[in-house]
Amino acid sequence: MKRSGKYLTPVIMLLIFEAVAVTLWLTKNNLFYLFNFSYIGLSISLGVFLYIKKYKYARRIVQLLVGLYMLIYLGLICNENMQIEGFWYYLFTGVFEAATIHYAVAKIFGPLIFGRGWCGYACWTAMALDFLPFKVPQMPRKKIGWIRYITFAASLIFVAALFLAKAGNIERIMFWAFIAGNIVYYATGIILAYAFKDNRAFCKYICPITVFLKPMSYFSLFRVKCDKEKCVNCGKCKRVCPMDVDVTDNSRKRKNGTECILCMECVKNCPKNAL
Ligand code: SF4
Ligand code: SF4
Ligand code: SF4
Numbered sequence: 001m002k003r004s005g006k007y008l009t010p011v012i013m014l015l016i017f018e019a020v021a022v023t024l025w026l027t028k029n030n031l032f033y034l035f036n037f038s039y040i041g042l043s044i045s046l047g048v049f050l051y052i053k054k055y056k057y058a059r060r061i062v063q064l065l066v067g068l069y070m071l072i073y074l075g076l077i078c079n080e081n082m083q084i085e086g087f088w089y090y091l092f093t094g095v096f097e098a099a100t101i102h103y104a105v106a107k108i109f110g111p112l113i114f115g116r117g118w119c120g121y122a123c124w125t126a127m128a129l130d131f132l133p134f135k136v137p138q139m140p141r142k143k144i145g146w147i148r149y150i151t152f153a154a155s156l157i158f159v160a161a162l163f164l165a166k167a168g169n170i171e172r173i174m175f176w177a178f179i180a181g182n183i184v185y186y187a188t189g190i191i192l193a194y195a196f197k198d199n200r201a202f203c204k205y206i207c208p209i210t211v212f213l214k215p216m217s218y219f220s221l222f223r224v225k226c227d228k229e230k231c232v233n234c235g236k237c238k239r240v241c242p243m244d245v246d247v248t249d250n251s252r253k254r255k256n257g258t259e260c261i262l263c264m265e266c267v268k269n270c271p272k273n274a275l
Contacts, residue, residue, distance in 0.1 A: 006052055010045040017041020020105065028097075036074075040066055040122075047121060051264065059121060059263060060130065067127035071182070079171075081178040084152070084208050088159035089174050107212050115220035116213050119203060120261035125182075129189045129199050138197035141244050141256075144205045152208035200242050204259065214258040224260065224267060225250050230274035237266035237275060247275060 021037030024030070047062030055061075074080045081089065086099035104110075106118045119126060158177070162170050189202035203210065226237075226248045237247050246255035247266050267275045 007049065009052070010048040013048055014041050014045040017044065024101065033101075039069060043069075044121065062121045063123075063127040063130065066122040067124035070122070071124040071127075075178055075182075079175045079178075081174040083178055083181050084155045085159050085177050085181060086174060088156055089170065092159065092163050103212070107209055108216060111213055111216035112219050113221045114262070115217040115222055116259075116261045117222075119213065120263045125185050125189060125207070126200070126203060126261075128186060129193060129202060132190065132193045132199045134193055134197045134199045136240055136242060137200070137244060142196065142205065147205050148208055148210050151206055152211040155208050198242075200261075203261075204243070217258050217260070218252055222262070224262070224264075224275055227274045230272045232272055232274075234271065236269050236271060240265045240269045 017037050018041055021034045021041065024033035024037065043062055043065035046065070047058050050058035050061060070082055074082055080086065080098045082099050082102050087103045090097055090100040106122065110118070162173060167173060185202070188206060192201035192206070193199050195201070198204070224247055228250075231248060233248070238245075241247065242263060242265065243259035243261055244256045245260045245266075246257075247260070249255065249257075251257075
């Protein structure tokens with residue numbers, strides 16, 4: 001009974017996504033939402049199932065299933081700009097569709113429940129960056145996180161300027177902005193990873209989406225916590241963390257707490273099962 005109980009988690013995950021899928025399908029009268037959220041739910045549930053089975057690449061499989069779907073199918077085939085510019089675009093047009101729904105679920109309200117799970121399991125930028133060789137940062141963290149506010153403001157100003165200038169065919173511009181934005185993100189991410197010897201340098205210093213993700217994930221329901229009774233302060237968890245989180249501190253104010261991407265490397269590597 002106890003053994004089968006652990007498989008409840010992927011089932012519950014699938015049910016939550018199916019509830020979102022069916023609700024959006026019926027309220028928006030659009031079958032796409034049923035397909036979209038069912039696919040993402042199935043991918044995440046499969047990942048959780050593989051993680052429970054202790055499959056080493058469980059997280060990477062989810063990253064590829066969701067990331068490639070969003071980049072290739074939604075972005076390139078369906079011409080949906082799911083980057084932050086796409087979010088501003090739909091917000092300005094006052095339409096609760098595509099990118100606005102995506103941001104609401106994955107990046108604004110979702111993090112109240114699952115923190116920065118998006119960053120660990122679904123982001124197509126990190127999907128590629130995680131293939132690079134610096135899985136654990138090999139240099140101390142830099143104090144340049146303020147750059148994210150500049151990229152955030154730049155994305156907002158870019159879309160606002162298009163509306164103010166009454167640019168024609170904004171949808172086409174948004175598609176090309178998606179292509180150009182991704183090329184810039186990948187190029188910057190790879191250069192920074194090698195410069196700072198850290199695959200996740202782009203996430204730590206540049207990514208504009210963290211302006212939403214960090215404050216919302218501060219309140220996350222789901223967090224990795226440390227059982228102080230079991231912990232022997234060996235420090236292994238901090239040495240394997242890609243985001244420099246002080247995971248042995250259970251307070252919400254722990255060092256780099258809002259950087260946690262729930263990758264579970266600390267949990268997998270703790271010799272005392274304290275996390
Ligand atoms: S911080 Fe930005 S680039 Fe990094 S995983 Fe999160 S959303 Fe993707
Ligand atoms: S790896 Fe485990 S035992 Fe070691 S410091 Fe971290 S939580 Fe404590
Ligand atoms: S290693 Fe642990 S603390 Fe660090 S990002 Fe992954 S889950 Fe969060």
